[in-house]
Amino acid sequence: MPWLEWLSLLVKWFHVVAGIAWIGASFYFIWLDNSLRTPPKWKQDKGIKGDLWAVHGGGFYEVAKYSYGPEEIPKKLHWFKWEAYSTWISGMALLIIIYYFGAAAYLIDPSVKALTPAQAVSYGLLYIFGGLALYELACRSKLGQSPKVFALFLVTLIVVSCWLATYLFSGRGAYIHVGALIGTIMVGNVFFTIMPSQRKMVNAVTHKLDIDPKWGEGAKLRSVHNNYFTLPLIFIMISNHYPMTYQHQYNWLVLVAIIAVSAYIRHYFNLKHNDIHKPSILVIGAIGMALIALFISWPKPTTSANTEQTPQVNLSALEVNVQNIINTHCVSCHANNPTDSIFTVAPLGLKLDSWEQIQSNAQKIVNRAAITKDMPLMNRSNMTEEERLLLVKWFNQ
Numbered sequence: 001m002p003w004l005e006w007l008s009l010l011v012k013w014f015h016v017v018a019g020i021a022w023i024g025a026s027f028y029f030i031w032l033d034n035s036l037r038t039p040p041k042w043k044q045d046k047g048i049k050g051d052l053w054a055v056h057g058g059g060f061y062e063v064a065k066y067s068y069g070p071e072e073i074p075k076k077l078h079w080f081k082w083e084a085y086s087t088w089i090s091g092m093a094l095l096i097i098i099y100y101f102g103a104a105a106y107l108i109d110p111s112v113k114a115l116t117p118a119q120a121v122s123y124g125l126l127y128i129f130g131g132l133a134l135y136e137l138a139c140r141s142k143l144g145q146s147p148k149v150f151a152l153f154l155v156t157l158i159v160v161s162c163w164l165a166t167y168l169f170s171g172r173g174a175y176i177h178v179g180a181l182i183g184t185i186m187v188g189n190v191f192f193t194i195m196p197s198q199r200k201m202v203n204a205v206t207h208k209l210d211i212d213p214k215w216g217e218g219a220k221l222r223s224v225h226n227n228y229f230t231l232p233l234i235f236i237m238i239s240n241h242y243p244m245t246y247q248h249q250y251n252w253l254v255l256v257a258i259i260a261v262s263a264y265i266r267h268y269f270n271l272k273h274n275d276i277h278k279p280s281i282l283v284i285g286a287i288g289m290a291l292i293a294l295f296i297s298w299p300k301p302t303t304s305a306n307t308e309q310t311p312q313v314n315l316s317a318l319e320v321n322v323q324n325i326i327n328t329h330c331v332s333c334h335a336n337n338p339t340d341s342i343f344t345v346a347p348l349g350l351k352l353d354s355w356e357q358i359q360s361n362a363q364k365i366v367n368r369a370a371i372t373k374d375m376p377l378m379n380r381s382n383m384t385e386e387e388r389l390l391l392v393k394w395f396n397q
C-alpha cells in the first residue's frame with residue numbers, strides 16, 4: 001500500500017522534528033537549571049534564587065529562576081508541553097503504521113514466538129501501558145520515597161522489559177517496544193506529574209497562596225528521570241539500522257548494556273553543567289561501548305547453517321521460480337547466516353530463507369526489488385528486468 005508508505009514518511013518526519021524540539025527543550029532546561037548561579041543581592045531580594053547570562057543569535061539573554069514564584073503571573077507564560085505530547089502522539093502513530101499494520105513483517109518473528117497479528121498487537125499495547133502503570137504506581141508508592149530503592153526498581157524494570165520484549169517480539173519490534181515504553185513513561189511524567197504540579201504552582205501564584213516546595217521537587221525528579229532516558233531512547237529510535245544489535249542472540253542484554261552506558265554518559269553532561277568535570281565517566285563509557293561492540297562481534301561458533309530451511313513441497317512453477325530468484329539475488333544478505341562479506345547479519349532483520357518468510361514479506365520484496373528497484377543492493381548479482389517482472393506477476397496472483 002503506497003499510501004501507507006507516504007503516511008509513514010510524513011509521520012516519521014514530523015516525529016523526528018517534534019522529538020528534536022522536545023529533547024532539545026529538555027537538554028536546554030537541564031542545562032539551564034544546572035548552570036544557574038547565586039544572583040546579586042538586589043535580585044535575591046526580589047525572590048530570585050539563581051540567574052545566568054547567555055549570548056545567542058546576536059543578542060544577550062538574562063534568565064532568572066524564582067525560589068517560589070513571581071508576584072503575579074505574566075500575561076504570556078510558556079509551558080513546553082506540546083513538544084512532548086506531539087512527539088508521543090506521532091510516535092504511537094508510527095508504531096501503529098509500521099509495526100501494527102505490518103505486524104506480520106516487522107513485529108512477529110515465528111522463530112521467537114508464533115503470534116497472530118492480533119495477539120502481537122495486544123501484547124504490544126499491554127506491554128507499553130502495563131509498564132507505564134508499574135512505573136507510575138512505584139513512583140507514587142513508598143518505593144518512590146527512597147531514591148536508592150527507586151533506582152534499583154527502575155533498573156529491574158528496564159532489565160525485565162528488555163528481556164520480555166525480546167521474548168515476545170522480533171528483535172526489531174522488541175527494541176522499538178522498549179523505546180515506546182520509555183517514551184510513554186517520559187510523556188507520562190509530563191502529563192501526570194510535571195504539568196499538574198506546574199498548574200498548582202501557577203494557581204498558587206495567581207491566588208497568592210503558599211507554594212508547596214514538594215510540587216516543584218516532584219516535577220524536578222521526573223524531569224531528571226526523563227533526562228537520563230533521552231540518550232537510550234534516541235539509540236532505540238535509530239537501532240533499526242543496526243541489526244547486529246537487535247538480531248543478536250542476546251539482544252536483550254545488548255540493549256540493557258547500551259541503555260546503561262548511554263544513561264551514564266548523560267550523567268557526565270549533567271555534572272559538567274554544575275562545573276563538576278569527571279572525564280573518567282566518558283572514558284568508562286567509551287570502554288563500556290567498546291566492550292559491547294566486542295561482545296556483539298565475537299565470532300560465533302558456526303552452527304549447522306540454515307537449519308531452519310525446510311524443503312518446500314507443493315509450490316507452483318511460478319513460486320519455484322520466485323524462490324530461485326530470491327535464492328540467487330537476496331539470501332546472500334537476507335538470511336539467518338548471510339554469506340555476504342559485508343552484511344554478516346540480515347539487513348533490517350529481513351530473512352528470506354524459507355518460503356513462509358518470502359510469503360509474509362511479499363509486499364516488501366516487490367516494493368524494493370520491482371518498484372523502487374534498489375534491491376538487490378547495487379544489483380551486484382545483475383538481477384534482470386524479467387526477473388523483477390516475474391516477482392510482480394507472482395505478487396499479483
Ligand code: HEC
Nearest residue numbers: 329330332333340343347348350364365368369375376377
Ligand atoms: C548485498 C546485500 C543485499 C542483497 C543481496 C539484498 N539486500 Fe535487501 N537490503 C540490504 C540492506 C543493506 C538493506 C537495508 C537498507 C535500508 O536501510 O533500506 C536492505 C533492505 C531490504 C528491504 C527493506 C526491509 C525492511 O524491513 O524495510 C527489503 C524489502 C529488501 N532489502 C529486499 C531485498 C530483496 C528482495 C533482495 C533480492 C532481490 C535483496 N533485498 C537483496 C542488503 C541486501
